[in-house]
Amino acid sequence: MSLFVQQIFNGLKVGSVYALVALGYTMVYGIIRLINFAHGDFIMVGAYTLCYTIPLMVNAGMPAWMAVVLGIVVCVIVGVVVELLAYRPVRKKGTNMTALITAISMSLFLQNTAQSLFGSAPKPITTIFDLEPINIAGVSIAGETLVTILIGFAVMITLTVVVNKTKIGRSMRAVSQDRQAAILTGVNVNRTITLTFAIGAALAALAALMYCANYPAASPTMGGMLGLKAFVAAVLGGIGIIPGAMLGGILVGLVESLSKAYSAVLTGGIITSAFSDAVVFMILIFVLLIRPAGILGKNEREKV
Amino acid sequence: MFSKLSSKVNFIAVTLLFLILVVLRETGIFNNYVMGILMLACISIIMTASLNVATGYLGQLVIGHAGFMAIGAYTAALITKAFANADILNGSGIENFFRFIIAIIAGGILAAIFGVLVGAPTLRLKGDYLAIATLGFGEIIRVIIQNLKICGGKGLAQGSAGQALIGINRLADFYVVYWITVLSLAFLFCFARSRYGRVLKAIREDEIAATAVGIKTTRYKILAFSMSAFFAGLAGGIFAHYLGTLAPGTFDFNKSIEYVIMGVFGGMSSFSGSVIAGTVLTVLPEALRSFADYRMLAYSVALILVMIYRPQGLFGSYEFSLTEQLDKYFDFTNKVQARKEKKAAEKKAGKAAAGEGGEK
Numbered sequence: 001m002s003l004f005v006q007q008i009f010n011g012l013k014v015g016s017v018y019a020l021v022a023l024g025y026t027m028v029y030g031i032i033r034l035i036n037f038a039h040g041d042f043i044m045v046g047a048y049t050l051c052y053t054i055p056l057m058v059n060a061g062m063p064a065w066m067a068v069v070l071g072i073v074v075c076v077i078v079g080v081v082v083e084l085l086a087y088r089p090v091r092k093k094g095t096n097m098t099a100l101i102t103a104i105s106m107s108l109f110l111q112n113t114a115q116s117l118f119g120s121a122p123k124p125i126t127t128i129f130d131l132e133p134i135n136i137a138g139v140s141i142a143g144e145t146l147v148t149i150l151i152g153f154a155v156m157i158t159l160t161v162v163v164n165k166t167k168i169g170r171s172m173r174a175v176s177q178d179r180q181a182a183i184l185t186g187v188n189v190n191r192t193i194t195l196t197f198a199i200g201a202a203l204a205a206l207a208a209l210m211y212c213a214n215y216p217a218a219s220p221t222m223g224g225m226l227g228l229k230a231f232v233a234a235v236l237g238g239i240g241i242i243p244g245a246m247l248g249g250i251l252v253g254l255v256e257s258l259s260k261a262y263s264a265v266l267t268g269g270i271i272t273s274a275f276s277d278a279v280v281f282m283i284l285i286f287v288l289l290i291r292p293a294g295i296l297g298k299n300e301r302e303k304v
Numbered sequence: 305m306f307s308k309l310s311s312k313v314n315f316i317a318v319t320l321l322f323l324i325l326v327v328l329r330e331t332g333i334f335n336n337y338v339m340g341i342l343m344l345a346c347i348s349i350i351m352t353a354s355l356n357v358a359t360g361y362l363g364q365l366v367i368g369h370a371g372f373m374a375i376g377a378y379t380a381a382l383i384t385k386a387f388a389n390a391d392i393l394n395g396s397g398i399e400n401f402f403r404f405i406i407a408i409i410a411g412g413i414l415a416a417i418f419g420v421l422v423g424a425p426t427l428r429l430k431g432d433y434l435a436i437a438t439l440g441f442g443e444i445i446r447v448i449i450q451n452l453k454i455c456g457g458k459g460l461a462q463g464s465a466g467q468a469l470i471g472i473n474r475l476a477d478f479y480v481v482y483w484i485t486v487l488s489l490a491f492l493f494c495f496a497r498s499r500y501g502r503v504l505k506a507i508r509e510d511e512i513a514a515t516a517v518g519i520k521t522t523r524y525k526i527l528a529f530s531m532s533a534f535f536a537g538l539a540g541g542i543f544a545h546y547l548g549t550l551a552p553g554t555f556d557f558n559k560s561i562e563y564v565i566m567g568v569f570g571g572m573s574s575f576s577g578s579v580i581a582g583t584v585l586t587v588l589p590e591a592l593r594s595f596a597d598y599r600m601l602a603y604s605v606a607l608i609l610v611m612i613y614r615p616q617g618l619f620g621s622y623e624f625s626l627t628e629q630l631d632k633y634f635d636f637t638n639k640v641q642a643r644k645e646k647k648a649a650e651k652k653a654g655k656a657a658a659g660e661g662g663e664k
Contacts, residue, residue: 035432086608094615096431097365101568102611104561109604116598228439228557235436274466278447281440288437289425 005139007261008254013145013214015253016152020207021230022237022245023159024200030240031176031196033096037103038082040227041110042075042201046208047218048114049074051123064128071205079201082106083194107223114220122219125212144213151210155203156246163242172196176240225277229256232284238294247295252280309640310627317626318486325482339478341590343546346478346485347539349582352566353492353575354535359564360573360621361496362528363508364427365435367560368442369536374555375418375445376411376537377544378455381472383407384545385459388473404475408484408541415537418445419530427525442560450552469550476545484542488535493575493623495531504528565607571617576624581617 021043028036053067090102131143163169171192174182183189211226212218229252237248259279287295325342328334334342351373358366384407388394393403426437449455456467463469495501503524506514515521544550566585570577589599610617630636 033432035436086612089612090608090615094611097359097363097572098568098611098615100365100432100435101564102608104564105604105607105611108561108600109608112598112600112604116601224557228443231436232440235433274451275447278444281444284440285426285437288429288433292429292433 002139003261005136006141007257009136009139009141009145011254011257012250013142013148013253014257015233015250016148017207017211017214017226017249018230018233018252019152019246019249020155020203020210021226022234022249023155023242024203024207025231025234026237026239026242026245027159027196027200027203029234031172032087032091032099032193034087034091034099034103035231036197036200037100037227038106038110039200039204040223040230041107041114042079042204042223043208043211043226044114044218044220044223045078045110046071046075046205047125047212047222048118048123049205050128050208050212051125051218054126054128058126064126065209067128068205068209071208072202075201075205075208076198078110079197079204080194083197087197088190088193107227111220111223118218118220120220122217122222125216125218127216128209128213148210148214151206152246152249155206156242159199160242168192168195229280232280235294236284236287238297241294241296244294244296252283255283256280309637310625313627313630313636322479322482326479329478340546341587343476343478343481343542345583345586346481347543347546348563348566348586349485349579350488350535350539350542351563352570352578352582353489354532354539355563355567356573356575356578357492357496357504357528357535358532359567360571361501361504361508362525364525364529365431365564366438366529366532367435367557367564368438368440368445369532369563370555370557370559371438371442371445372415372419372533372536373540373543373559374449376408376415376540377550377555378411378449378469378540379414379537380407380411380541381469381544381550382454382459383410384473384475385471389460400473400475401477401480403473404477404480404545407475407545408538411541411544412534412537415540416530416534419533420526422533423526423529424522427522427529439557439560442555442557446552446555449555455550456552466552468552470548472544472548472550474545474548476542481542481546484538488538489575489579492531492535496573496575500524500527565603568617569607569610571619571621573621574617574619574623576622577617577619580619 021039024039024042025036028034028039049071050067053070054064057064057067086102086106087099090099094102129144129147131147133140133142134146135141163172171182171187172195174185174187175189175192179189182192211222230249233248233252234245235248236251237244237246239245256276256279259276263275263279291297325334329339351369355366355369358364358369384403387403387407393399393406422438422441426434426441429437451465452463453465454460454463455465455469457464457469458471459469496504503514503519506517506519507521507524511521540555566581567578569585570579570581585603592599595602614620627637631638
């Protein structure tokens with residue numbers, strides 16, 4: 001039983017990291033229908049920034065997690081530059097597919113830039129939070145786990161409020177519903193989109209902090225699998241829907257940690273823990289087949 | 305088969321290119337290293353052209369193509385291994401040739417079957433969702449292969465999971481692979497230009513309108529998808545028999561992306577583009593070995609620039625036609641036509657003369 005609870009918390013922890021990343025995907029997809037493949041690599045940028053700024057913060061006598069402020073600044077700059085230099089010109093001319101391929105190339109570009117700057121070996125990151133483990137139901141839970149889960153929920157609630165209650169949120173929703181109509185009502189579409197990218201990138205920096213708190217290393221390709229799974233999470237929950245990203249993230253995290261722990265026992269060793277990646281993708285396809293727009297997504301009928 | 309003039313011209317051109325390559329190889333100007341790169345270029349061309357059918361003509365972005373390649377590669381490798389163990393067609397020369405052909409076709413067929421299995425449920429999805437579903441399937445296939453006992457180590461009964469499959473007979477001979485590539489391209493080109501190809505284009509342009517004129521869209525989508533998977537499997541089989549070893553991590557997301565990049569670079573619905581992009585993007589990295597670290601960097605920048613300034617790819621949907629070029633510079637078709645008519649006239653005249661002779 002205690003193993004089970006441990007696994008649940010493990011899943012929640014991983015899931016919260018996925019959720020933070022998935023929120024970034026969802027924000028961007030919701031507004032311009034673009035799968036920002038480079039989002040995983042924004043996290044990598046954030047992680048490398050942390051790698052260099054944490055020692056600075058510690059030397060200056062500040063808590064290590066304050067480094068995330070610089071991380072957010074760097075990520076936002078990278079995100080906005082990417083949007084201005086690559087995505088915006090492509091969006092003007094190209095189709096959905098060209099935009100998607102631009103995003104994929106941007107991801108390759110960031111990965112390879114990091115590789116030529118920092119080398120391909122992972123760089124260790126010093127401890128971010130120095131927290132005591134907490135006992136719940138006879139299971140000791142690492143402090144990082146709880147912080148990760150709490151931050152995940154806090155970010156989700158903040159984003160929901162921003163999108164639903166503020167002026168900028170309203171213009172975001174307007175752009176996502178009908179770009180032409182939004183222009184007519186005086187919304188500065190390009191600025192809204194750039195701002196969305198900035199928010200997404202800031203979320204990536206936050207996700208980098210939480211990821212590195214749990215797995216303290218930065219490598220050029222760290223964003224790849226993390227980004228893919230987080231994207232799966234976003235699609236599972238219903239992409240473009242903020243609570244959906246959270247739900248999907250937690251779900252993917254739970255599925256992953258539980259399938260790692262129990263699949264071998266349940267299937268008599270046929271499906272081993274090495275299959276956990278495949279299990280995540282299988283669930284994605286299964287959900288897409290039943291609910292093509294994700295769990296919380298609304299099915300829109302195409303009109304002729 | 306060669307009823308049209310352009311088919312004859314193309315056949316002669318392809319044969320000439322082949323003969324040039326034969327001479328270059330036999331005289332040793334192109335060593336084994338160069339021939340190996342050309343072989344990889346052939347594999348890239350088949351992969352890119354097959355992707356063209358699904359992505360260019362059908363208009364569905366597929367980013368799990370490496371999964372089908374993996375199925376073909378492992379199937380073909382295991383079949384040649386099984387044949388070798390059972391000592392069937394295990395000689396040299398012609399026997400090896402048949403073993404190779406049987407193995408890669410079997411690999412292609414299995415990939416096509418998986419294409420149907422994957423396509424039937426997922427092709428109902430649209431756009432980005434379909435892309436993600438194919439990505440998912442690619443990853444699932446890779447993870448499953450990684451964990452199958454028969455697909456690792458020495459393979460078959462002596463296999464062990466999670467390791468590279470070693471000791472595959474290196475049966476891929478450049479001359480054979482060259483003609484397989486030519487045949488595949490010819491087939492795919494004809495397919496795309498046929499009634500079926502036009503149906504696919506109709507679905508790409510407007511699925512609802514296509515349904516409205518009575519096209520069974522799902523059936524055609526699955527057909528195109530599995531056809532695409534077949535040729536990916538074929539290319540995978542060649543790949544396996546060229547390398548001699550198969551590492552489980554080879555066929556990952558990045559491999560799929562590599563071919564998507566080639567396809568986009570060349571122009572998504574142009575087979576000429578596939579040939580040029582497949583060759584250039586395979587040969588160029590080898591030529592730039594010394595810049596290996598910055599290779600992918602240059603790639604990604606080039607790709608973004610292509611997307612910004614030429615979103616339809618270098619060729620777009622333009623197909624290079626040798627006959628057209630000949631016409632442009634030499635007025636080729638008309639000359640041939642004139643010669644034909646002249647000959648026919650001569651024949652007629654000859655016959656008439658003979659007839660007259662008979663009358664006398």
